[in-house]
Amino acid sequence: MTQNTKGPLSGILVIDLSRILAGPYCTLLMAEMGARVIKVEPPKGGDDARAYGPFVNGKSTYFASVNRGKESIALDLKADGDRKIFEKLLEKADVVVENFRPGTMEKLGYGWETLHAKYPQLIYASASGFGHTGPNSKDPAYDMVMQGQGGIMSITGNEGQPPSRVGMSIGDIGAGLYTAVAVNAAIVHRLKTGESTKVDIAMFDCQLALLENAIMRYTVEKEIPGPLGARHPTITPFEAFATSDGSMIIAAGNDSLFVKMCEALGRSDMATDPAYKSNALRQKSQKKLKDEIESVLKTNTTDHWIAVVSKGGVPCGPINNIAQAIEHPQVAARNMLVDVPDGSGGTLKLAGNPLKMSAFPDPTTRRPAPDLDSDRDTILSYLGG
Amino acid sequence: MTQNTKGPLSGILVIDLSRILAGPYCTLLMAEMGARVIKVEPPKGGDDARAYGPFVNGKSTYFASVNRGKESIALDLKADGDRKIFEKLLEKADVVVENFRPGTMEKLGYGWETLHAKYPQLIYASASGFGHTGPNSKDPAYDMVMQGQGGIMSITGNEGQPPSRVGMSIGDIGAGLYTAVAVNAAIVHRLKTGESTKVDIAMFDCQLALLENAIMRYTVEKEIPGPLGARHPTITPFEAFATSDGSMIIAAGNDSLFVKMCEALGRSDMATDPAYKSNALRQKSQKKLKDEIESVLKTNTTDHWIAVVSKGGVPCGPINNIAQAIEHPQVAARNMLVDVPDGSGGTLKLAGNPLKMSAFPDPTTRRPAPDLDSDRDTILSYLGG
Known part of the structure; x- marks a missing residue:
């Protein structure tokens, strides 16, 4: 069982080194579009998100929500034998996705220049806090830090109240979306020209790109926009x-x-x-x-x-709460709540795939998120190892 | 002068019927990635966003911020002569993007089935409020309505305060991003198989997909998440x-x-x-x-x-305000504020392109947003008309 969804990216192999949210959200979208996504996780504990609650039967539902439909193999990228397996994967892969702090891949000997020379077909996608260039490139970053630095918190919430975050992780999920846009475009380019490229997405850049209108208002009017509660900044009523x-x-x-x-x-x-x-x-x-x-x-x-x-x-x-939102008639009509086995006999209800396409079915269930290393045998036999 | 940026979508022709924000944000990203984007606007006033402030020398900077780098032709899709021009464009196009209320394209005689039969190469992308299927498909929708219905407002802001909107138009811009992901994937699929597809993106679906974590928390824990101010829901501190x-x-x-x-x-x-x-x-x-x-x-x-x-x-x-955010050293280092002529001798400073790729330059300027119909001659001569 390699993948559960047929889609526009069927036949595309993604090697996914990413953890927690930004990278995994990108590869979730790719899996939903039919790509085969193989998560390569550190043997000790795997993706950090496996430790984030809430848990069902000891398994993280946070992890499940962004990793359904993917496969997992545990590899120690500092051990020779595991590096050989990893390199066999890269030989067959179309895309590698990582969201390490800049420099980590170079230290492992897997920086873009090295990989590009050895695997010319391979598209390399990085999602990091501040990107792979610039003076603050290596600053650590989490969603909330990005929401604070990028300006979105300064225009969200009510006037005169303490600062408010966007209620979802727009720092991570925003970056995951832009990474998916760029990776798909890079695949288009490779199909047309044979040339692979490195994609270098910064969460911080994405915050600015999301703000667009607020930046323009500031640069044109020289007034610093503030929070407006529940009101549009330039349209009334x-x-x-x-x-x-x-x-x-x-x-x-x-x-x-x-x-x-x-x-x-x-x-x-x-x-x-x-x-x-x-x-x-x-x-x-x-x-x-x-x-x-x-x-x-x-x-x-x-x-x-x-x-x-x-x-x-x-x-x-x-103004619906979450319970009311998922009861909206369109949710059932458009299959926007899918059943995903929780790996312990139960079923999770997770947000469906908004990328609806006439050429592809939109199944009502998904493969569960993988346990750590659960697809090792399938993957090794695929590699002929 | 057809386009100003070389990128992974160079050679791709996008016919853009979309207005205001969701569709235009998708085609902005495509233009930034090198696609040629031709806006087809109604002769009387063009894209509604041309009337949204703030204005510089009578021109909308709101419009400029999401339409830079595109071309414009004014066509009345109910007039025979203009329909012929439009159809010549569709013959040459890779993608048509629209964000009308569902049914509008069918009324014009340009629904997906008709277009697919006549222009088999053409990918059709729609971004609408509730999508092209389901009982509420034709309900009207604007960003704020979607933010309210989709649940994001219920988890944003401070407890016990009036509801708060996300400070940017996440309803529209979110849908624009998912549309761009899907269109690029549809291009991949067409390059690999020759088959075109219809992409049917609903702003409402996208709101649910952005919430992911909140939906899982509700379906697993049965507690309705509320606003948490500036705190992560499941990670402390x-x-x-x-x-x-x-x-x-x-x-x-x-x-x-x-x-x-x-x-x-x-x-x-x-x-x-x-x-x-x-x-x-x-x-x-x-x-x-x-x-x-x-x-x-x-x-x-x-x-x-x-x-x-x-x-x-x-x-x-x-927690930076907008002025502080754009002064961050990474903004200059990563070219995240670009100069765009305002069409009246001045220059606008707009958010740059976060889709950085090693194979492509990231110019520090962009072509201005087009005046209504300003590229008619170039486009007609391209069509050989």
Whole structure:
């Protein structure tokens, strides 16, 4: 059993040295797209994430969530015999992915120049904190450090409150996504020209690339953006509003949607108010407009107003918690919660694959995440060893 | 002048019908990787984002930030003559990208089945709110609505405070990233097999895929995750701490880093405290541990403690605002702020390309975003029209 999903990357072999989240998220996406992903883990304990909770029957579900569908072999990259096995893998591989601190691969004798000379077909992808160049290249980095340094925390959360992190690991998962974009592009390039390349992704660079709009606002307007709670920085009204029993989001992104919203709320007078005539004017009167809208919304419930405002043709919606989000009808309809055996007779429910393609099935189950070294025999026999 | 960047997607032609952010962010990444991206815009006003501020000399810098390096032609897809031009483009194209509401392309006579029959080489990529299948497929959607429905807002921000949005448009930019991953994989598949595919990305699906860890925590532990401020949900200590003049992040992600942190803070006693012996135990005593750490940190400044804790080998850092983030030495060293002409004699500073590859140059400037229809002549002459 080598892989469980057919996809656009079927036939691609990925050797995965990466640990914890950024690299493994990249190779998770590749496995979901049909690549064969072989995790090469240190014999003592394997991927650090195997120690992260919550646990089911002693196994990390954190690890399971990003390593399902992969294979595992334990190799000591400092021991001669294991290095020979590793090198046989590299000979057959299309891509090697690592997220060590820069310099680690060179110390092992597996830096890009060495590998490129010996395995010209091999694409080398690195995801590190600050990248393989620059004065801070070797600074250690974890998701939270990147969220702090890259600026995203400074624009997230409520004004006047302690700093807030994005509730998921955008530092790691962001870098994993950009790495997957780049690796796939590097495969395209190799298929077209025969040339392999090194991909050098920095979590920090990715944070800046994700900020895009905030950077432009700062460099153009010279004002440092701050946290805005639940409001869009440049579009109004596009934010969360209080109702009688909670809150809801209304996103009236242009003039015609604004008019429709006013009508749905029974406030056509606001639609013709000169103070609200354009987005620029609404932006200036944001607080006053919010008060006017909430004075209507607070007369009834979130459910009521979502029905009314939706019917009026204006994008709007609830603020779901995780339980509510996965009960959304689209989740079942689009197979966005898949069953993955937990390796102990039970089943985990994990986020599905958002990369839907007409040419490929989207199975409702996945192979479990591998136990450490569980695919050694299959892999060695594949290598003819 | 067709494109300004050589890259792994050089030679790939993308016809881009997308507007505002999710689709354009995907095609921005493709342009950065060397693809030729031709925006096909409605003659009246073009891409809606052209009306979003801030403006420089009457031009939208919001538009500029995600459309640099692309070309523009204005075509009315309901007019016969313009449809002929559009169809000539599709004949030559590798990929068409759109982010209309599902059904729009079918109404225009350009649905996937039709296009696939007529242009078998063409990959079709759609980024929509809820995807092209399922009962809510046609619900309207904007970034903020997706952030609310997908659950990310429920885990972002401080406990007991009003809901908080992620400070950037993770709904749109997340979908743009997954679309880019999928399109590149679809190109790989076509190069290997000759078969084209339809890519159907839903912003909502992407929100679930980004949450991964939170979904697993809920399905395993049956507890609904809430906002955690600036703290990691399952790793301790991995959070923001108050200092004498602000706050800083310490990310001691494993036992050995925890010991190093205690030593750096002059509190070796904490390293041997049985209550802090494992991550699971530290997680249980998170509040007490935080108080102990802050009682040390509050005796000196953020700068002081970052120097001390870094020297101790523990990942840590400041919480930078946008101005501080772009002054980080890695930004200049890795060309993460590029100059882009604003089309009026000035220059915009925009986030650079995080997709660094050894085989390709990473120029310090980019072609400006196109004015509406500004590349008509070049494009028509390319079509031989």
